[in-house]
Structures are given as C-alpha cells and as structure tokens.
Ligand SMILES: [Fe+2]
C-alpha cells in the first residue's frame with residue numbers, strides 16, 4: 065500500500081512536471097493532468113511504470129476525443145480498400161481523409177489504386193507487327209536473350225495463356241520501375257531534369273501492374289506459382305538493375321523485344337479464346353473501369369486492350385534504346401508521357 069501511494073505521488077509529480085514539456089498543445093495538457101489526478105485518487109492505483117505506460121497508450125485516444133469535443137465532429141475516417149465487403153473504416157487522428165469520388169452514373173468510385181483521370185481508352189489502331197530488326201551485336205544479344213527465355217516459358221505454361229499472362233506480368237512490371245528509379249536517382253545526383261522519362265517509365269510499370277491486377281481476377285495463382293514469382297523477381301530485379309546501370313541501351317532494347325514477345329503471346333491467347341479452348345468470361349470490373357470498356361465486355365476485349373498496351377511499351381523502349389544509340393541521353397528527347 066505504501067508503495068502504491070508513493071508510486072501515485074511520483075506519477076503525479078511526473079505528470080505535472082513533464083506533461084507541459086512533452087505535449088505543448090494547450091488542449092492536451094488539462095486532460096493529462098486530469099488523468100494524473102485519476103491515477104492518484106482512483107482505487108486502481110498501480111505501479112508508476114505501469115501507470116505511465118497505460119497513460120501513454122491512452123494518449124492518442126485522448127487527443128482524438130478532444131478533437132471530437134472541440135469541433136463537435138465525428139472522427140475523420142479513411143477507407144481501407146475498394147472492396148465494399150471489406151470496407152472497414154479506419155479512424156484517422158491525423159485528419160487524412162480520402163476524397164470521395166463518384167462515377168459518371170453517380171455510384172461510388174471503388175478503386176483506390178487508380179482514379180478516373182488515370183483511365184483511358186486503348187489505342188487499338190497501333191501496328192502490332194512492327195519489329196526492330198537486330199543488326200548490331202548488342203541488339204542481337206538482346207534479341208536472343210529474350211528468345212532463349214521464351215523456350216522455358218513455353219515448356220512451363222504450355223497453352224495455359226491466362227496463367228502465363230498473369231505470371232509474365234509480374235516480370236513485365238519490373239523494368240519500368242527499375243529504369244524510372246535509376247533515372248530518378250541520376251536526376252538527383254546530377255541536378256538535372258529527366259525530360260519526363262522518370263514518369264514515363266513509372267507509368268509503364270504501373271500499367272503493367274494493372275495488367276497483373278486484371279489477370280489475377282481470372283487466373284488464381286497456385287502456391288508453387290507464387291513461389292516461382294518470388295524467385296524470378298529476386299533474380300530479374302537485380303539482373304535488370306545491373307544491366308540498366310551498365311547499358312541502358314541494351315536494357316531498353318531487351319524490353320522492346322520482351323514486348324514483341326508479349327504481343328505474340330496475347331495473339332495466341334486470342335486464338336485460343338476464338339477456338340473456344342478458353343472460356344470467354346465477362347471482363348473483370350477493374351478492367352472495365354481502367355480501360356473504359358463497355359459494361360458487357362468480355363475477357364477477349366480485355367486481352368485486345370492489353371495487347372495494344374504492350375505494343376505501346378514496345379515502341380517506347382525501342383525508342384529509348386535508339387536515343388542511346390544516337391549517343392544522346394534520354395532527357396534530351398521529351399518522353400512520350402501518357403502514351404498508351
Ligand atoms: Fe503487360
């Protein structure tokens with residue numbers, strides 16, 4: 065009992081001395097002191113250390129309570145995700161509230177990962193057959209590197225194109241992020257503009273990731289496929305990072321050829337859909353919103369727009385490599401921002 069009383073006295077003295085210094089906000093101090101007096105007068109007085117830690121734990125809630133009292137408002141809330149089922153509201157003491165966005169039909173915009181102004185209609189008029197003929201030694205090396213990767217991919221996936229697309233998108237989203245990141249660091253190091261190439265490459269990475277978010281709605285990865293992605297990402301990220309540092313000319317050329325292969329894969333995917341070997345299921349909702357597709361679109365429509373995206377990535381990367389071939393830096397030529 066003696067210990068408890070002396071502990072309470074110590075806590076009270078600590079609160080009175082430290083409270084105003086620790087928390088300069090005028091609105092929090094009275095609450096701190098009232099908490100301290102509760103600790104002294106209440107029956108549940110425990111050890112000073114315990115009281116201190118329990119008081120510290122409660123502090124954030126106290127501050128939030130005061131905010132409610134002061135403003136007479138409900139706590140600011142943030143949505144946890146786009147899925148209405150799991151749409152748990154998270155209380156934000158910091159006042160960071162998400163903007164509520166509506167679709168044209170007045171319903172809520174459900175995607176937090178992209179906004180209506182980031183959606184687009186794919187340019188389907190793009191030439192899918194364009195090919196960069198490998199003439200220099202470096203181009204041939206890039207070309208045959210990609211071709212040699214095709215063989216194990218064909219063996220592994222056979223004609224399971226949905227699964228193949230999903231898995232390859234986990235790789236395809238890496239180069240843009242690595243290239244964008246390295247250009248970002250270069251821009252900081254050299255105190256110079258990037259010519260928009262950082263953003264263009266990050267846009268590509270984001271677009272590829274959206275392909276993945278779409279295909280994972282129609283092909284669920286098995287545990288060993290997830291494990292494979294883990295391993296491949298570990299190797300590919302580092303290899304591409306090193307490759308880009310040594311020769312961005314080679315790195316972009318290789319991605320250009322990877323995109324040519326992607327166009328081929330999606331063309332095969334379409335053939336299988338047309339033959340009826342793959343069910344032409346309704347398009348995932350995320351794809352309908354992202355590519356502004358009609359509500360009754362199908363998987364075939366999605367594959368068509370994704371293939372058009374790949375053709376744009378092919379052009380951007382071959383173009384980037386060509387800039388380097390001319391002995392120039394990317395920043396010297398304005399980046400094709402928003403090129404879809
Ligand atoms: Fe893709």
Ligand SMILES: [Fe+2]
Nearest residue numbers: 236323374377
């Ligand atoms: Fe691509």
